[in-house]
Amino acid sequence: MCGIVGAVSTRNIVPILVQGLQRLEYRGYDSCGVALYAGGLKRARSTDRVATLIEQIEQEHLEGTTGIAHTRWATHGAPAVHNAHPHFSHGPGANASAKAGRIALVHNGIIENYIELRKGLQAKGYEFASQTDTEVISHLVDSLYDGDLFDAVKAAVLQLQGAYAIAVFCKDEPHRVIGARAGSPLILGVGKDGENFLASDAMALAGVTDQILYLEEGDVIDVQLGRYWIVDKMHKPVQREVKTVQAHSGAAELGPYRHYMQKEIFEQPRAVADTLEGVQGIVPELFGDGALRVFKEVNSVLILACGTSYYSGCTAKYWLESIAKIPTQVEIASEYRYRDTVPDPSTLVVTISQSGETADTLAALRHAKSLGMDKTLTICNVSTSAMVRECKLAYVTRAGAEIGVASTKAFTTQLAGLFLLTLVLAQAKGRLSDEEEAQHVKAMRHLPAALQAVLALEPQVISWSEDFANKENALFLGRGLHYPIALEGALKLKEITYIHAEAYAAGELKHGPLALVTSEMPVVTVAPNDALLEKLKSNMQEVRARGGVLYVLADADTKIESEEGIHVIRMPEHYGPLSPLLHVVPLQLLAYHTACARGTDVDKPRNLAKSVTVE
Structure with a gap:
């Protein structure tokens, strides 16, 4: 979601700050800004793209050696310049709209008790220029400041309830930026010649430094020229390890593609190959030391x-119960953490997250652990994320950086990791024969080639997209293992085309959704040649009998042919249990090309963010 970049240096750090913002644009945002120390506080903010902010900075000739920058995804207050970060604080009686101030602050997260804090600060004479919860923090720090910013921030965070990552500096203490985190990620980048950086993502500092320190929950850090120190949530001095992290900025290059989403769809054969690289056999150690026990x-x-990760989990449920014979429950993280459940210490708790920083999933993981369920494992795309650090076991997918908000290659690599987990659990339970293992490993090795063959169907999908571009509603149907794939296809169409789309288990069609079917309601059907095919064909006839138009992804041997009212794209081959990885790709392409035809912002759909780090 929101992005933070901060720097303390002896050189002009504006180019580093805005470059960092550009590298965080993929997260999604609706405003951006930068604040600098230049003999006082200077600031530029915009509700346009970072490129517009850069023009404003150049026009105003802003330079500085200490500064913070931010991309904001609105939670409190509409996307507007006065709500954009950084926020300045002014002492009691000062004009809240004045250009100068004492404290400059940026914030990711949500402060749950901001109304109470705001009332208390207003009673002290503080005026507010925005509707944000963030401005409350800047005034709070100001109210506690007595010559030492580190002490003021430490005192301020004790009063905050909710999630935050903040970076703050004071005009009275140049060359000093204070950071703090609880529930939202924040890192330190150790640079050369004494300069140091703060950021919410290592990618923001790609090419600047690869020496990264990950702050832990509750840490407060004092960043100065040539030095830094950290206290933990108890405000006790603590050391954190500096790691070498290669966050390649090249991953953000479009190359020959029109959008990042298109690029990432076509990267799936390589991403799945990389994720499964080195898997010669099914061994528990693939998930970490002690996994077999x-x-x-x-x-x-x-x-x-x-979101999308939830649908990958729903797919894995079918695998785990049919292949490994292990009872499996899939929960939406934001629901699980707030309901009464029956904990079982013998349960393997599996979290799935592209970023490894998803706020609701992290909170659900911590809730499960608090209930005594300490057997934890994550399927995640970022090896240095909080999710990986907080789980006993992990399988790190190797999708590479995913820039488009609508997840594609992260989803298919999650499925690859989850299928591998299924086989490992089946083996550990004595439910996987040597012959079955060999067959599954062979199928996994063939996945990149099979995905490449599916991508060759793009011209046929483009033809479908021309029909969908003029629609405002769509239904997606699937059965069994492919019902979650129908859900994922509907989500993709919703996310980037703004067409209202819903997915149903096909057997549920006559229990309500059939009432929606008309010639103006396209019905996308995932039709692999599996045990439920004949049942699915009956569901398709129910659609045709009501004048509905079918768009069918059919395996070669299903004997489903194109005719009036039925459009068929034939998949290259039936792929058994791994079929979901292949059938989802045309659905991704359908959403992508429909969005292009409708002229929507494919990579940055309205109201959405890439990494959801707030509740």
Whole structure:
């Protein structure tokens, strides 16, 4: 979601700050800004793209050696310049709209008790220029400031309830930026010649430094020229390890593609190959040391995830129960953490997250652990993320940086990791024969080639997209293992085309959704040649009988032919249990090309963000 970049240096750090913002644009945002120390506080803010902010900075000749920058995804207050970060604070009686101030602050997260804090600060004479919860923090720090910014921030965070990552500096203490985090990620980048950086993502500092320190929950850090120090949530001095992290900025280059989403769809063969690289056989150690002992003790699986990751978990439920014979429950993380459940210490708690920083999933993981369920594993795309650090076991997918908000290659690599987990658990329970293992490993090795063959169907999908571009509603149908794929296809269409789309298990069609079917309601059907095919064909006839138009992704041997009212794209081959990885790709392409035809912002759809780090 929101992005933070901060710097303390002896050189002009504006180019580094705005470059960092550009590298965080993929997260999604609706305003951006930068604040600098230049003999006082200077600021530029915009509700346009970072490129417009850069023009404003150049026009105003802003330079400085200490500064903070931010991309904001609105939570409190509409996207508007007065709500954009950085926020300045002014002492009691000062004009809140004045250009100069004492404290400059940026913030990711949500402060839940901001109304109470705001009332208290207003009673002290502070005036507010925005509707944000963030401005409350800047005034609070100001109210506690007595010559030492580190002490003021430490005192301020004790009063905050909710999630935050903040970076703050004071005009009275140049060459000093204070950071703090709880529930939102924040890192330190150790640079050369004494300069140091803060950021919410290592990618923001790609090419600037690869020496990265990850702050832990509750840490407060004092960043100065040539030095830094950290206190933990108890405000006790603490050391954190500096790691070498290669966050390649080249991953953000479009190359020959029109959008990042298109690029990432076509990167899926390589991403899946990289994710499965080195998998010669099914061994528990693929998930970390001690995995075999944990897997042998497991009697059930609980999957926690959000959005697209949740749908990958729903797919894995079918695998885990049919292949590994292990009872599996899949929960939306934001729901699980707030409901009464029956904890079972023998349950393997599996979290799924592209970023590894998804706020609801992290909170759900911590809730499960608090209930005594300490057998934890994550499927995640970022090896240095909080999710990986907080779980006992992990399988790190190797999708590479995913810039487009609508997840594609992260989803298919999650499925690859989850299928591997299924096989490992089946083996640990004595439910996987050598012959079955060999067959599954062979199928996984063939996945990149199979995905490449599916991508060759793009021209046919483009033809479908021309029909969809003029529609405002769509239905997606799937059965069994492919019902979650229908859900994912509907989500993709919603996310980037703004067409209202819903997915149903096809057998549920006559229990309500059939009332929606008309010639203006396209019905997308995922039709692999599996045990439920004949049932699915009956559901398709129910659609045709009501004048509905079908768009069918059919395996070659399903004997479903194109005719009036039925448009068929034939998949290259049936792929058994791994079929969901292939069938989802045309649905991704359908959403992408429909969005292009409708002229929407494919990579940055309205109201959405890439990494959801607030509740």
